[in-house]
Amino acid sequence: MPKISNKGIHMPASPIRKLAPFADQAKKEGKKVYHLNIGQPDIETPEGMLNAIKNIDFKVWAYTSSEGTLSYRTKLASYYNKLNYGIKPEEIIVTTGGSEAITIAMMTCLDPGDEVIIPEPFYANYNGFACQNDVVVKPIMSFIENGFALPSIADFEKLITPKTKAIIICNPNNPTGYLYSRKELEDLKLLALKYDLYIFSDEAYREFCYDGESFISPMHLAGLEEHVIVMDTVSKRYSACGARLGCLITKNKKVLSTALKFAQARLSAGLVEQIAGEAAIDTPDEYFEKVNKEYTHRRNILVSALNKMEGVFCPNPGGAFYVVASLPIDNADKFCQWMLEDFSFENQTVMMAPATGFYATKGAGYNQVRMAYVLNADDLQKAMICLENALAIYPGRVINTTAAQEN
Template sequence: MPSISDKGNSMPQSPIRKLVPFAEDAKKRGVKVFHLNIGQPDIKTPQVALDAVKNNNIEVLSYARSEGSETYRNKLSEYYDKNGISVTANDIIATTGGSEALLFTIGSITDPGDEIIIPEPFYANYNGFSIASGVKVVPVISSIDDNFALPKIEDFEKLITPKTKAILICNPGNPTGYLYSKEEIQKLKEIVLKHDLFLIADEVYREFAYDGAEHHSILKEDGLDKNAIVIDSVSKRYSMCGARIGCIVSRNQEFVQTAIKFAQARLSPPTYALIASEAALDTPQSYFDDVIEEYVERRNTLISELEKIEGVKVAKPKGAFYCIAELPVENSEDFAQWILESFNHNNETVMVAPAGGFYSTKGEGKNQVRIAYVLNKEDLKRCVAILKAALEAYNK
């Protein structure tokens, strides 16, 4: 029998999606499942984006340009300019989701055997994308005790080798919700300049910064033009996860021209989704103001309710719409499967993402879960009540 590749065997399952079969079985048994496992907002997609697709008069659904239409990239550059980031359309490549942006980036800056340093816990697919490219993830651990703040620079420096090509961060963070400060970004700037590395920032949650804090993009830092690469997406910003439109933004033209070759190899991003994404850029600021207010209330509700459960420790997120909670269990993956397979509370249960899949260090995060607060406040309260009852039953 032909053999599967080592790379294929090493590819990790998604902690966000691996328990889906158990959730589907629960639904078949008539159990209502509240999904806290996936960052799928219930916020309505801007009508202007939906109308752009519905009302277009395209007669031939043709290929788009490999880097995305010039009109879309020009409008994107205007969006960044409004956010204090000066880039041109030539600094932007539209991709099929932020996922493809990451794949193109890793493919453009690394060779098999190279290394990327990432503070963990981190978005689980960083590990998968790196494995797919033959690249080694080198983790530097952050702690729930300080809300997953940036680890000490000395911890990064100890890990840098001749194989190190980049430091990758998610800001605000998935799965932690941590928002890096301007001072933390400047510390990273110093280390990548000192060691001649790329600094990759996944900024897809940039709009979601809370409590008066401001998001500080790496593209706002002087002197990083050759080092800074931003990954972005419409998925969360406009509640358009199904559009699958992301982008790479960098002023390093050697890098951009290299990434375009990867874009050409996959032909083009989806045309209808580009049309919707271009229209979404006309969304008024009031939309984001309302969304942010809603997420702050949801965050406060979730954290307040979780803190009432004995033995639960939770980090308070400053952005995005996720938090990491430490549970009084030995193995959160076993618990997350059990709560779908063997438990319900008044015929309802919850689905969470075991946090071990957001670490690459073996054994880390084993009693943690990621919770996405993408449900309304009453549902979140109900979810925590189910979680509390489940923990009591599980620990007996």
């Protein structure tokens, strides 16, 4: 029997999806499972986007150009330019989801053995994409105590070697919800210029900033034109995760022409998605205002409920729709599995993502979980009651010293 690859052996399973078989089993047993494990919102996709699908009038479902249709890229540029990105359509390559934007950026800029610095905890699939490309992730720790703010630039500098090629920043952050400040991004800019590093800016959650705070992109910072690659997606913006439509944006011409070769190899992104994506850009502002209000409400419910639980600490995040909380538990992987396998409260339980999968440092985040507030307020409240009851009887309960200090 032929062997699988070493990279296949080392490829991590998704921490968001790996407990799915236990959830399936729980459901088979008749339990109601509240899914806080995955960033799949219940928010409705804008009608205009869905209508664009229903109204397709082509007879041949054809390839588009590899960089995406000109009409979609033109419309996308107008969207970005409302945000003051100063982008031309030819500086955009349309991708199959944000995932493909990330892999194309990695392939374009990084060779096997090259290093990329990422503040941890980070979006777990960066590990997977790095593994695919034999790229080395150098994690830099951020801490729950200060809400997972950007680590100090001095700490970044300690990790830089001749192999360091890029920094990945996800803003607002998945999994922590932290919204980076202009000052933090300006600091990163100086670092990128000093060491001639790429900044990969994952902006999947750009629209989700709360409490009146503004989103700042490295695209807003003059002097970084050759260094920034934005990786974007419509998944969260329009609650259209299953559309698999994203893009890569850069003003670096060499990166663009090289990325296009990778885009050509896979032919094109989906035609129907691009038609729908184009329509989505006309989504009225009220849609986003309503969604933003809804997520703010949910975040407040979740953060408040969590911090009322004994031994639990959850910072109040400024964006995205995730929180990372520390719990009074021995092991988040065990706990999340136990919740599905062995626990129920009024025949309900909660699925969460163990935070360990979002850290590259072994052992880090052992008592933390990520929760996505993608359920309605009522379900979220029920999920929190479940969690509180679970923590009360979990056999591996321990006093969480961090939480004890903070609460």
